[in-house]
Amino acid sequence: MKVNCIILVSIIMHIDNIKKTITIVKDYPIEGIVFKDITTLLEDPTAFKATVDLMLERIAHLEFDKVVGVESRGFFWSAPIAYALSKSFVLARKPGKLPREAAEKHFTLEYGTNSVHIHKDAISTGDRILVVDDLIATGGTATATADLCKELGATDIHTLCLIDLPHLGGSKKLAEKYGEVITLIDY
Ligand code: AMP
Numbered sequence: 001m002k003v004n005c006i007i008l009v010s011i012i013m014h015i016d017n018i019k020k021t022i023t024i025v026k027d028y029p030i031e032g033i034v035f036k037d038i039t040t041l042l043e044d045p046t047a048f049k050a051t052v053d054l055m056l057e058r059i060a061h062l063e064f065d066k067v068v069g070v071e072s073r074g075f076f077w078s079a080p081i082a083y084a085l086s087k088s089f090v091l092a093r094k095p096g097k098l099p100r101e102a103a104e105k106h107f108t109l110e111y112g113t114n115s116v117h118i119h120k121d122a123i124s125t126g127d128r129i130l131v132v133d134d135l136i137a138t139g140g141t142a143t144a145t146a147d148l149c150k151e152l153g154a155t156d157i158h159t160l161c162l163i164d165l166p167h168l169g170g171s172k173k174l175a176e177k178y179g180e181v182i183t184l185i186d187y
Pocket of ligand 1: 071073140
């Protein structure tokens, strides 16, 4: 009975209420960054389910073969999407995490630099990809991941992020390069 109630509430949970479950942390991890902490969203079972359900609704028109989840906060959304749609789930990981031969791409973050790595045999020529992350700021992470997928043979790449910071222009640039970028919440 309790489970049924959670499912019903999640269907009608509005995006504004989901947004309210995200905690804003000023000056983290460095001064000047307004960090969007989604751990409080994940801790709220109704908001977590409603978010995944909304994402599934928003990507329903897309055709893709594989979901590429970006470490680590992208995994919370990419795994349930791949599971729900019975799609192949590919990991885009930080340096030193993948055990087999991987391709890599370096990029600049809103704070600092990093690189993204994908197993070379995880993506094949002609694959249609959905890149999934929690937040798009400058777009460096998502663009590097999409570039890497393309280098490995992907032909059609879309992106889904829970949060967009549109004033930083990352989602716009990524959409110009690769096509549709779907986001649920703007700040
Ligand atoms: P970017 O590469 O600049 O688009 O940054 C996106 C990546 O950095 C995502 O994987 C986010 O998890 C993280 N990130 C960047 N800025 C923030 C922020 N203000 N709050 C939370 N996460 C952020």
